[in-house]
Amino acid sequence: MEGFEKYLQYLVGQSQAESAISDKSVHRFFKEYTDKEQASANASDPPVRSIHTYLQQPLERIQKYKALLKELIRNKAKNGQNCCLLEEAYAMVSALPQRSENTHHVSLIENYPATLEVLGEPIRQGPFQVWEGAPGIRTSSRGHHRHVFLFKNYCIICKPKRDSNTDTQAYVFKNMMKLNNVDVNETVEGDDRAFEIWHEREDSVRKYTLQARTVIIKNSWLRDFRELQQRYSMAAWSKSNTWFKDSRLLTDQEKYQTYSELRSGVLVLIIKNLNERDLGHYECELSNRLGNAKCAADLVLPSAVART
Structure with a gap:
């Protein structure tokens, strides 16, 4: 490949x-x-x-x-x-x-404060009508023509620029948002082509309302945003998940293997060389900056399930 x-x-x-x-x-x-x-x-x-x-x-x-x-x-x-x-x-x-x-x-982005290579390969890019400001009701102005780029770790907003003498296109860098610092509101009242990005900065929160040309384009962007944010969330969970059996911490790495499925959001525990001593009550505890969560399951013999 x-x-x-x-x-x-x-x-x-x-x-x-x-x-x-x-x-x-x-x-x-x-x-x-x-x-x-x-x-x-x-x-x-x-x-x-x-x-x-x-x-x-x-x-x-x-x-x-x-x-x-x-x-x-x-x-x-x-x-x-x-x-x-x-x-x-x-x-x-x-x-x-x-x-x-x-x-x-x-490659047409200008005035970016670092080398463009650090951004990686873009996942999606396209034109939007953009309104920017503090959280609140969107103003009645027509907004600004902007070109938006979505990367694995960043969302970048640029101002389109065309040189009439050479008939060439360029994009002037305006804003950059790290995806682990943004929340996406998928609906905007009265506009089925728009969605909102809330960017949390050190001292404030900025809201960007993006209006796509069509509903299909909007949904495509939202799908990619959801997938990327899910990966961030699962990466955070996977680094801080702990497994227990009958309230005892599982530490035997030869016996137990864990991994996370980023697309489905499932955390998996693999028990090698399964035998009757492995039957019991299993728990998984997770934590990240958003909070804590716990799930549990009982591992029993099929015959025991049939009797219950």
Whole structure:
């Protein structure tokens, strides 16, 4: 799968490559080179490809990979076989164009107070109408046109800027919020396209009301926000969960293994080499900055369950 990251790099730089060969001198060079190679080629040789053809080849390969994976998934499904890995591969290949577009937009951010690389790869980006202020009722003003970027750890708001002389787009950095310091309100009264981000800072709380162009776009952003915040929450829980059996702390790491499923929010206890001595009452205690929680379960023999 790592090899496909090269396609992402290519897609990100594709517009620059096309712009480079559109230069008259560069275009003339490759045209003369192609004509020269064609003139010296044998009649049985395949035709010499133009530079434009070579630039299109990676895009054509991506489409071929998608078609091949789709056919493999279809055939495996017909035979009742597991397609999970193939479906993951198909999703990854299909996401390459959108990932490249997201990364390209990040490269256009100006005045960011650090290197853009520290932000990582963007999960989502897009235009919004944004209202900013202290918590309270949204003002009747039209808000501001902003471009919002969502990363694994941050949400960044920028001001779009277009240079009419060069017809180029850029984004001027305005605000950054760490996702572990924000709360998301998914509904705004009277506006089904809007949601709110409450950003807790050291000395105050700021509210950002974001209005998407469509309800579908809004829901897509909310889905990603929920998933990222769930990961933060589960990461906090998983670092501070403690397991007990019959009120005694479980410390034998050879016997017991624990892990958390980030997507489902489930904490799992694995008991190795299970025997009758492992029957009993199990508890899991959790704590993070939001509070404490506890859950419990009894491990019994199936025959004992049938008698109760």
